[in-house]
Amino acid sequence: MKDRMIIGHIETINLPELGIEQLPARVDTGAQxxxxxxxxxxxxxxxxxxxxxxxxxxxxxxxxKVIRCCAPIYDIRKVKSSNGMSEQRFVIKTKAQLGRYIWQIEITLTDRSDMTYLMLLGRQAIADNFYVDASQTFIASMKAE
Structure with missing residues (x-):
């Protein structure tokens, strides 16, 4: 069995190819x-x-504070959001870092301005490397120190 890290329902993630560090993200196993x-x-x-x-x-x-980014389009997908509305979204593929793991993830780009967290980390991104303890937050951040 692969060595997996336990993470909380809120973690900070780095997206080094986009110049983003310590971005708080909500881990959502209900989102693909x-x-x-x-x-x-x-x-x-x-x-x-x-x-x-x-x-x-x-x-x-x-x-x-604004960071202007450029990324190749990996895909364009129809995504149903938590409010039940579907929209076409650009998908990019980029490196992510969470705790000791660095791996490629797919990210859809959208307007999440009405959400508490600017990033949602879905199950497709976490399935191979992590288990989620929904009662905890920032577990990977504490282990990285």
């Missing part, structure tokens, strides 16, 4: 895919390939 709150999504061609540019506000309490 992960999602990230972004603004100003624009489809572009980057080095001759389809890509998206978007803004991330990595500090929820400091909306003045």
């Amino acid at each position: 895919t992960s999602s990230l709150h972004v603004d100003n999504i624009k489809q572009i061609n980057h080095k001759g390939k389809p890509a998206v540019e978007f803004d991330i506000h990595p500090e929820i309490h400091n909306v003045a």
Whole structure:
């Protein structure tokens, strides 16, 4: 059996290829895919390939801080959100770091401005590496120190 880390229902995650560190994320085993709150999504061609540019506000309490990102489009999917509405979303694939694990995850880009956490970490991203203790928070962060 693979060595899995126990994580809480809230953890901080790094997305190094996007320049994001210590982003609080809600771990949601009920959601298949992960999602990230972004603004100003624009489809572009980057080095001759389809890509998206978007803004991330990595500090929820400091909306003045903005990171402009660019990533290749991995897919476009119809996703049903927690409120039951379906929408087409761009999907990117990027490295994630949580505790001692660094791995590739798929993230849908959407408006999560009405949510408490800017990122939702779905079961597709955590299935191979983690068990979730829903009664705990920031377990991986404490082990990393």
